[in-house]
Amino acid sequence: xxxxSQNPRHKITKRGQNVTxxxxxxxxxxxxxxxxxxxxQGPEFLTYxxxxxxxxxxxxxxxxxxxxxxxxxxSTLEIQRTEQGDSAMYLCASSLGWGGMNxxxxxxxxxxxxx
Amino acid sequence: DQQVKxxxxxxxxxxxxxxxxxCDYTNSMFDYFLWYKKYPAEGPTFxxxxxxxxxxxxxxRFTVFLNKSAKHLSxxxxxxxxxxxxxxxxxxxxxxxxxxxxxxxxxxxHILP
Numbered sequence: 001x002x003x004x005s006q007n008p009r010h011k012i013t014k015r016g017q018n019v020t021x022x023x024x025x026x027x028x029x030x031x032x033x034x035x036x037x038x039x040x041q042g043p044e045f046l047t048y049x050x051x052x053x054x055x056x057x058x059x060x061x062x063x064x065x066x067x068x069x070x071x072x073x074x075s076t077l078e079i080q081r082t083e084q085g086d087s088a089m090y091l092c093a094s095s096l097g098w099g100g101m102n103x104x105x106x107x108x109x110x111x112x113x114x115x
Numbered sequence: 116d117q118q119v120k121x122x123x124x125x126x127x128x129x130x131x132x133x134x135x136x137x138c139d140y141t142n143s144m145f146d147y148f149l150w151y152k153k154y155p156a157e158g159p160t161f162x163x164x165x166x167x168x169x170x171x172x173x174x175x176r177f178t179v180f181l182n183k184s185a186k187h188l189s190x191x192x193x194x195x196x197x198x199x200x201x202x203x204x205x206x207x208x209x210x211x212x213x214x215x216x217x218x219x220x221x222x223x224x225h226i227l228p
């Protein structure tokens with residue numbers, strides 16, 4: 001399977017704990033995106049990488065959130081001191097990048113529940 | 116401030132008939148529009164797209180129409196099949212280096228037997 005993969009698929013944690021999610025994009029894709037989706041909403045952009053460079057962060061991404069893509073391949077999204085409002089589906093997507101090919105291919109997501 | 120609006124949270128259509136999903140947008144800078152389909156417990160799957168230089172794009176049973184003057188687009192599915200039951204997201208992006216996609220809230224389509 002050469003699609004986008006995300007791990008874990010589900011994460012339940014207690015408020016105040018730190019969590020880390022991983023995303024493995026499609027191998028030839030140089031762009032990687034993180035989105036968050038809450039109930040009844042569409043995915044909301046959080047941040048994106050062009051290779052290993054993080055080029056934009058949404059205002060939704062508070063200081064408790066940090067994302068990395070150290071070698072331009074997989075990416076991690078860490079949430080420190082989780083809050084109940086962080087409960088959501090966290091989606092990763094990848095794309096080839098420029099040239100009008102805006103299609104982003106999404107992974108299955110990581111569902112976070114903060115108790 | 117919702118830049119991409121899907122005003123119908125749900126839609127029920129008889130199998131074999133045409134499904135029409137609507138979407139409005141407010142940002143005149145958007146130049147690329149996409150539709151994604153989402154099943155439960157899966158990520159969104161790209162369905163079809165259209166550039167702002169076109170007013171129609173067709174792919175099999177799926178056709179997207181764009182009316183730039185009205186800032187409106189629609190997705191037509193004909194004939195509708197049971198496997199089309201899913202949530203459909205309208206999305207748009209503006210020119211720039213990030214290709215960031217702005218999604219609507221989605222419309223849940225139910226295909227009735």
